[in-house]
Amino acid sequence: MKNPCIICVAITGSVPKKANNPAVPVTISEQIESTHAAFEAGASIAHCHVRNDDETPTSDPEKFARLKEGLEKHCPGMIIQLSTGGRSGAGNERGGMLPLRPDMASLSVGSNNFPTRVYENPPDLVNWLASEMKTYDVKPEIEAFDLSHIVQATRMQADGRLNGPLYVQFVMGVKNAMPVDKEIFDFYIKTLNRLAPDALWCGAGVGPGQIMVNEWSIAAGGHTRT
Amino acid sequence: MKNPCIICVAITGSVPKKANNPAVPVTISEQIESTHAAFEAGASIAHCHVRNDDETPTSDPEKFARLKEGLEKHCPGMIIQLSTGGRSGAGNERGGMLPLRPDMASLSVGSNNFPTRVYENPPDLVNWLASEMKTYDVKPEIEAFDLSHIVQATRMQADGRLNGPLYVQFVMGVKNAMPVDKEIFDFYIKTLNRLAPDALWCGAGVGPGQIMVNEWSIAAGGHTRT
Ligand SMILES: [Zn+2]
Ligand SMILES: [Zn+2]
Ligand SMILES: [Zn+2]
Numbered sequence: 001m002k003n004p005c006i007i008c009v010a011i012t013g014s015v016p017k018k019a020n021n022p023a024v025p026v027t028i029s030e031q032i033e034s035t036h037a038a039f040e041a042g043a044s045i046a047h048c049h050v051r052n053d054d055e056t057p058t059s060d061p062e063k064f065a066r067l068k069e070g071l072e073k074h075c076p077g078m079i080i081q082l083s084t085g086g087r088s089g090a091g092n093e094r095g096g097m098l099p100l101r102p103d104m105a106s107l108s109v110g111s112n113n114f115p116t117r118v119y120e121n122p123p124d125l126v127n128w129l130a131s132e133m134k135t136y137d138v139k140p141e142i143e144a145f146d147l148s149h150i151v152q153a154t155r156m157q158a159d160g161r162l163n164g165p166l167y168v169q170f171v172m173g174v175k176n177a178m179p180v181d182k183e184i185f186d187f188y189i190k191t192l193n194r195l196a197p198d199a200l201w202c203g204a205g206v207g208p209g210q211i212m213v214n215e216w217s218i219a220a221g222g223h224t225r226t
Numbered sequence: 227m228k229n230p231c232i233i234c235v236a237i238t239g240s241v242p243k244k245a246n247n248p249a250v251p252v253t254i255s256e257q258i259e260s261t262h263a264a265f266e267a268g269a270s271i272a273h274c275h276v277r278n279d280d281e282t283p284t285s286d287p288e289k290f291a292r293l294k295e296g297l298e299k300h301c302p303g304m305i306i307q308l309s310t311g312g313r314s315g316a317g318n319e320r321g322g323m324l325p326l327r328p329d330m331a332s333l334s335v336g337s338n339n340f341p342t343r344v345y346e347n348p349p350d351l352v353n354w355l356a357s358e359m360k361t362y363d364v365k366p367e368i369e370a371f372d373l374s375h376i377v378q379a380t381r382m383q384a385d386g387r388l389n390g391p392l393y394v395q396f397v398m399g400v401k402n403a404m405p406v407d408k409e410i411f412d413f414y415i416k417t418l419n420r421l422a423p424d425a426l427w428c429g430a431g432v433g434p435g436q437i438m439v440n441e442w443s444i445a446a447g448g449h450t451r452t
């Protein structure tokens with residue numbers, strides 16, 4: 001196999017709590033064991049969020065440091081990707097863990113609606129997070145919630161704000177943003193290939209669309225999020 | 227000609243001032259005369275913003291009422307479209323002119339980045355503006371700054387939040403949002419036709435891309451904004 005599929009496992013996310021699903025790993029030790037199991041099963045990127053003691057999301061760099069240390073010990077060789085997503089903090093807090101120099105970090109480059117609110121990624125914050133990632137040699141995973149986010153990432157590569165090759169995740173199935181739609185999925189791939197021929201991509205379906213987007217991604221020769 | 231092209235003239239906008247271009251109509255009487263000239267030249271929709279005495283944008287319903295009254299007198303039969311855009315007010319202020327029952331009003335159904343900030347259209351506000359437009363029998367022009375906004379409008383028609391047929395404007399050329407891109411323009415048309423076959427659409431290029439998007443729109447059998 002020339003081009004193996006990279007499976008990225010999002011073990012915790014920022015939303016679900018034990019009350020929603022008792023299997024969600026929330027403490028650092030639960031997260032390490034859950035990631036270890038996924039690593040053994042073939043996942044090669046761990047997409048990580050951390051939580052407060054009351055299970056609410058946080059961007060606390062100290063928590064991220066403990067998780068990263070545990071993952072490096074239990075899952076040697078696994079790629080560690082820390083979330084800079086907006087559900088876990090506001091403004092520059094969102095990049096407070098980047099000095100830990102994880103292999104990767106998520107990066108949103110545009111704004112969009114979420115189920116009940118605006119997912120705010122103002123241009124100044126995007127540019128600051130991108131420059132911090134360059135400073136600390138962190139590879140961004142671009143979270144594309146809409147078509148213009150893909151275009152914006154390619155512009156940021158062209159003008160040097162992002163290093164190539166890009167690694168772009170297509171996020172589908174978020175209410176009030178982009179649904180799980182095969183024609184749009186295909187156009188995402190086509191547009192990324194046109195504007196950044198060296199880019200890699202990964203498909204992520206949220207909720208009930210997860211398996212379908214996994215299948216589309218694997219069939220199209222891309223990578224996927226589980 | 228079976229299907230004449232509708233030209234919508236945006237006479238003032240919310241940004242440019244006399245210092246940027248002395249020809250920008252800012253006072254109500256300047257706006258009325260400028261719209262009259264465009265109407266005589268063939269424009270059939272007037273997209274209207276109003277300004278304070280210092281030229282900053284406002285959503286003041288009293289100003290909109292005076293403009294509407296003047297346009298009805300000077301441009302009989304012209305379609306009057308009032309802006310509910312976010313540069314002129316915040317929250318429910320943005321819909322304060324809808325009880326004037328203009329023929330149309332602009333409606334953003336998603337959020338995106340603008341050159342220096344987030345253009346915030348939270349789901350609750352979008353739903354409230356849409357319901358006010360139904361209450362006052364105002365036809366929305368959907369402002370699509372990104373692909374998911376087109377999809378969202380079709381969902382809102384499907385579940386009854388918007389009356390069909392939709393009238394959707396593709397806005398291209400806004401920095402940090404969607405650029406002027408022909409393949410994406412064509413995909414916008416294809417996606418709208420697929421998801422809402424009875425919809426009408428209009429192309430708007432901001433700044434240097436304006437004439438190009440006008441040409442693409444006319445060639446593709448759509449309507450256009452000038
Ligand atoms: Zn995440
Ligand atoms: Zn272990
Ligand atoms: Zn406007």
Ligand SMILES: [Zn+2]
Nearest residue numbers: 258259262300
């Ligand atoms: Zn006149």
